[in-house]
Amino acid sequence: MTTNNQSSFSEPSTSQDFNLKKILSSYTKRWSWFLLSLLLALGIAYTYIRYTTPQYEAYAKVKIVSDDEGSGAGAAFKDLPMFSGAESAKLEDEVAIVTSRTIIEDVIEELDLNIQFFVQGRIHETELYDNAPFNINFIESDSIVNSSWLNFYIEPLSDVEFNYKAYENDVPKKMEFGESIQTKIGDVVITPKSEDVSNIIGKDIRVQMTPISSLVPYYKYQIRLEPIEKNSRIVRVSMQDPVKSKAIDFINTLIEVYNKNTIREKNIKSKNTADFIDARIKLIEADLAKVDDVAESYKTGNKLTDVASEANMYLGVSAQSEQELNIVKNELNTINFMTGQLGEPGDSFDPLPTNLGLADESITATAAKYNELLTERQSRLRSSSEKNPIIINLDEQLSTLRNSLRQSLDNSAKTVKLRMNSLQNQLTKVNSKLYAVPGQTRELRDIEREQTTKEQLYLYLLEKREEATISLTATSPNAVVVEQAYGYSNPVSPNKKIIYIASIFIGLLLPFSVIYVRDLLDNKIHNKEDLVGTISNITVLGEIPRLKFGNTLNAFVQKNDRSLLSESFRIIRTNFDYVRRARSVKAYDNVIFVTSTVNGEGKSFFSANLALTLANTGKRVLLVGADIRNPNTDIIKAKAKTSEGSKIGLTEYLNDGSISVQDTINTFDLDGNKMDMILAGKIPPNPAELLMSDRMKPLFDEVSIDYDFVIVDTAPAMLVTDTLLISQFAGHTIYLTRAGYTEKSILNFTKELHEKNKLNGMMLVVNDVDQSNFGYGARYGYYAANEKKGFLKRLFSKAS
Template sequence: MALVDNKNLSDNTSEDFNLKKTLLIYIKQWKWFVLSCIICLGLAFLHLRYTMPQYRATAKIMLLDDKDASSAGALKDLSIFSEKEDAMVEDEIQVIQSRSFLRNIVNRLHLNISYFSKGRVNEFELYKTSPIVINFIESDSIINTTNFNFYTEILSVTHFNFKINEEDPPKKYTFGETIPTFFGGLIITPTEKNIKGYIGSSIRIKITPLETLAESLKYRISILPTGQSSKVVSVSITDPVIQKAKDIVNTLIDEYNISTIQKKNEISKNTADFINKRVELIASDLVNVDDSIVKFKTGNKITDVASEAGQFLNSSVLNEQQLDASKMQLNQLNYMKESLGEEKYQAIPANLGLGDASISQLSSRYNELLERRKTLLKSAGEQNPIVIELDQTLSGIRQNLQQSINNSSKSLRIQIGSLENQSKRINSKIFSVPGQERRLRSIERKQGIKESLYLYLLEKREEATISLTATSPTAKIIDEAYNSNGGPISPNKQITYIAALFFGLIIPFSLIYLGHLLDTKIHNKEDLEREIKNITVLGEIPRVKRNGNTLVERNDRSILSESFRIIRTNLDYVKRGREVRDYENVIFVTSTINGEGKSFFSLNMALTLVNTGKRVLLLGADIRNPQIYSAIKNKKEKEHSKIGLTEFLVDKSIIVGETINTHNINGINIDILLSGKVPPNPAELLMNDRIKDLFDTVSDQYDYIIVDTAPSMLVTDTLLISEYAGHTIYLTRADYTEKRILNFAKELHAENKLNGMMLVVNDVKQSNFGYGAKYGYYGAPKKKGFF
């Protein structure tokens, strides 16, 4: 079983796609492709004929660095302004597309007032060529928010008609006359150059709100960098009027440059004002610092701390020298005083370098007299009058010398005290010099900082003032706005026709593909063979036109007759290959559901078999919904008995011969046993024992018995009498039978509920019908088509 499944799977896979067959599906529908292409190309022509051409204006600009004229250029070397100031290209693009720029463009170019000249189909804008001009009495703030549309017809150089809607009756006005509107009065004036050429013409004037136009321009203007990391930017816009597009692009660039220059000038001015305030404040601080230095020097009575410190050091040295000299003299005097007090006639030191000349003279005189006395004492005694006189003199000198020494000592002590006090004062001043110098340095440091900042701000103030007169624009124009394509960019004729041809092919292709994708029905013999592989397919029957002949005729060479002959031949071939003991000549015709053409097939199959000279009986076993009588009632030559199968099964007195009638259909005599009246219990009636007697009788009397039965899936009638069938032809209908319900036929065959099942496809389109679709039937007249 697994091997069979794998084989079926491989077969399905190999048959899933067949390129030739797939292409044939679409080639068969070539007329729809041609028609679709013609329609699409016609629509493309109308589109090109009546579509307003669109032009693209493009300009290129370079966004310059702002290092030399940035917003804080005068102060950019301060730490607070040392951040990176180069704006990204993307940011500048957003600035260029800002609403303020776009509103300025609308105002400068007066885009909110549009003039249109009406043609036969379209209307075109009169940009800067309008023969009339609109003036408003109300303020711009009201006009910029107004949405208004009206029509004018120029009658002459002095008069015109005015109407709000096209269907309104016109009102005649004179140029220059005030026209009342809901937003205020408006005045229409002519232009001298163009007015005469537009006499008799209709012009539509549209007033659009400013914000609406600005929003529209924002999405219409394209601003893109020309390359990665490039500062060159392409600015473009598409519009039906190329001059208008150029003006919009050029004005946008001009507005951007004006805005950046104003911004730089404003910030430079603010920077200069800020610097002026700082200069005034720092100048005041500098004056205060200078006053502090003056007060400090005046309070400390110094002019130069360093020079005065040197003088203090020199004074201290001199004072110490004088102090030491005075102390030395005082010591000498003390030594002399001690020498005078030890012995009475002892020599005292002389030439000690004392400052007092009298002491030196007295000490020298005293020593001389002592030497003289010593000399006299060698020759005379102490009582010598000369010696006594000398003693008296020496005593007097001694007293005078002691008095002088005392006086000098006192004077030296006073001088030493004075020198010591002076030394203290000098030392205190020397000790205070570092503190004074530190305080003075601190004040001078403040003075230096204020002076340097003051000079720096003066320099920057000059730079800011100069930048007001030397501000350069941010955008450098590389290419002014020009028609980048040299003509209209749309509609593109070549692309339009190619697209039309593409859609002309793709639309029918898509519909056909979608139809096949969603198709769940069979269409021909090949579809049936793919769905049911183990049941023989006898053939296919072509679709017959409603007004055509639906029944086989004698010596008929139509495609319908030939298809039944093929089925007859295949049936005989299958019958020879099978061994059937009972009812070998009984052929049941059934289907899955109603409407698949069982009665049509049964009648034509019976007629085809009769044409071979065989005795054939057509038996209507579909007693629920009999259709054979409806098919032959227009072919009857005379009124026949209404006794049928139902009456035979119900009334045992009726014999088989009474139910069978011979009918002449298209010159062919055929025996038919009709179904009879529709019974209330058809299933139970078919279980009657007389049904066996019927089949036993007719199978002996006829070569073929064609039995038209009920649909097998809907009712059980066919299965109840299937034992009397030697062969079963299971009918399907193209474009009608669902593939999924064929599973029922598979189940019937697998469970052998119907004997000798064979398949037939009915109502096949000739485009899908076997070999006849391409080659026709042998001997049949060929029908020539239009092409």
């Protein structure tokens, strides 16, 4: 039976294969999501660009000049070791100075950037910088003005009058230009910069005054200084601001202020240096005169001439004696080494070193002879033993030579020791004479050294005093302008190209991510392909499309219906007929059970429509509501026109032996399509026991004979045991699953039912399949009515 249950229209499992086309189709069929997300992202990007204040960039190039390239106090001492670190100005230090708080505060104050004028717009306001319309004159001191917050509104009415508001929602107060206005920081006088103010009449202008200290962080953050190349002294100074001309002025003023400060500091250093050098020269002059007097008195009192030359002579003799003594010591070490190599009488014969540079050549000749005999002995030993007379004779000769060498070496050692003692005595005498050189020589050297040092320092200070004096009149700035500040015509922010590219990327990424995560977390079946991939050995009869209205129980196949729903049931009817003929079931071949795993998968909807589809062929069809726990087929009674029938159902029949099968049958007419039906009846307290009644078999025996098809709507097989209790009366079982509802994991229960043959002739159907996942009928719409839809309707139907 299991073999017969396979059919040609059940596909093999391919769930483990990588299917690129399927993966791409999950995204392409939701193309409307991508389109809507892309349009939304582009709209947000356009709005952001439209209403974001543009930022313009200005830049200049300057060369940072070190002190050695210009003048100043640093240049005066650049060759001293203690000032060598300042020989070339560190670029990082200069950058830190340029962006220091003090310099930026000076720039803000010089350009009056703490006072700003804004023209009110519909969305945002625009700053007036180049054509600021008014002069703001404060009675209070600059220190108070530069550290205060103030905000007020001006609306020019004419060349002489304007409306004044301290706050935006205040009632305007009419005033005249030049009139004193009381504010929280003191009186303010406003005057127009030009006689013609017609271009700003009627415009709301906001005047904002900000403390300079509060503006410093903003401008410090905006300023960028970086070398154009590594190790280059040319620095690119750049800045971004909503007003291009303000950025240009700020950069130029920043360079000017920096140069003024560096020149001022250099002049202060040069003056201080010159004063310091003058004081030092006076001290050195006095010290040098004292040293000259001491040197003159010392030489006269001790009657010294050139004692240094005599001391140098003794030093030369001492060095020569030490050299000769080292040579004699080396010779003695050589003799001792060779004596050690001879060994003691009775030791084995070993080769002796030659050409060691001994003064006694006879020792060298004897050693050479010794080595020749030893070589001959070793050569003969290769072919004879030590008892050979020749070997014995050679041993005697070698012993004689060794004794002779030992005696010669002892004599040479005694001679060398005598020479060494003589040289040591000579060296002692020379050193004593050297040590006897008068100590006055050293004292004289100290006096002359101090005299030379004082003289060199005196001459050096005279030279530096002249350089420092010159630097006072020739001070150059640290920053040389290579390129004046220049501003780009197009704004650098917001970057339209980058923003649009980013919006396109985000617009495509967002739906992609949603679909990807949704598919990643999805554990439900969605169409026939998913079902076959999960259960490959059970026939799948077909798919039921998702209906466009709410309750599917209200949708029934009508007579001569050409809808997609009707065609889907016709396909299932045809496939079922094919499987039925192939199985050749003898008992209850026309009884079809409809069940599912859990509740809500559409059993009653499918049972009713399958019965109507079979009835459309002229067959006699009976629909039995066997789900007596939760009957849903009774809705047909409310939708149809009842021709004949009663209120008695299956529950009453099983419970009351006096009720016959015919008493329970109701005939319904749905738009001309007639069908008999046994209702479920009242919900009993013991449904399982009631279904085990002996009256079930007579019921199925009778109706299977009287009708061409008997469709039985049963309870969910996994939740309750009702369906399994009466499964022996089923010739075929259609097992319903629902797209987007039935989880793949619970289909293991379906596999178990099939493997253990608990349900006869199991066949599968996928209900509520989305048309984007549906098969041929929905894709090509061959039989379905061609409904014309507008673009938006098609768009949202795709998205759903």
